[in-house]
Amino acid sequence: MVEFDLIDDPTTPSLPSEVWEGSLAWPMTLTMQAEFQRFYDCVVQGNRRANLTRILEPMDFWEKHLWDSLRGVLPFLSGEVPLPDSPRLVDIGTGGGFPGIPLAIARPDWSLTLLDSTQKKVRFLQAAIAHLQLSQVQAIAGRAETLGALRPYRGGYDVALLRAVAAPSVCLGYARSWLKPGGWAVLYRGQWRDEEQEDLQQGLQGFELVTIDAFVTPQTQATRHSVMLRRLSSG
Incomplete structure (x- = not known):
């Protein structure tokens, strides 16, 4: 078993904290910035x-x-799209903890499950969660289509997040069983091409497409998309 003994490492380069100001239409506190730096330390070590x-x-x-x-779910962060009190989110295919851990730092009132099929990554995430004292976060290993069919996961989540995981229709297939009726699936994408739109339409069973939010990153001016879908009560 690979163990991750994470520490606060003063030799890790500092994140550019000054660039938060004005880059996101949502307040960023100094405490959050400090926790993002600690998470960065964890990732560098891990x-x-x-x-x-x-x-x-x-x-x-x-x-x-x-x-x-954070930008991928800005409508939730800002309250433009309301969520229930203390919502449950699942980050499917989280990898190194993105977007789940940044969201947990930004919104400690949200409960997050981080899912990845790679045991080594999940062990790192468990160590990072403990180091950062994120009591509302858990990391589990497994396949989304398998665990989503089991209690306590099946139909238990308000939001499913999928960042650079697979084709849109495959992502919806992963998310479907995890979500409550009325729950949200958010697909983080780079470019949004015609073939992705066509693929999404083929996999919409049980979902309605609400919006495709296009935005530009603040430093490199790259185009990104956040595709938001609602889980229907049937289908």
Whole structure:
């Protein structure tokens, strides 16, 4: 078993905290920024033992992992799209903990389940969760289509997050069994092409497409999309 003994490492480069201001239409406290730095420390350390991410340069990590994780669900963060009190979210195919851990830091009142099929990544996530004292977060290993059919996971979640996991129709197949009726599936995508739209339409059974939110990243000016869908009460 690979153990991850994570520490607060003062030698890890600092994230560019000043770039938060004005880059996201949602308040970012100094406490949150400090916790993002601690999570960055964890990822830098964990990456030496597990292939978590190739994006480790501080500005790139900030934009492509932290900022992107939050921006993808900005309608929930801002309250534009309301969620129940203390909502339950599942991050399917979380990898190194994105977007789940950044969201847990930003919204400690949200309960998050981080799911990945790779045991080594899940062991890292469990160590990071303990180090960051994120009591509302759990990390589990398994396949989405298998665990989603079991209690306590089946039909128990308000939001399913899928970031760069698979084709849109496959993502909806993964998310379907986890969500409550009326729950949300959020697909984090880069470009949104015609073939992805066609694939999505083929996999919409049990969902309605609510919006495709296109936005541009603040540093590299890259186009990203957040595709938001609602789970129907039947289907």
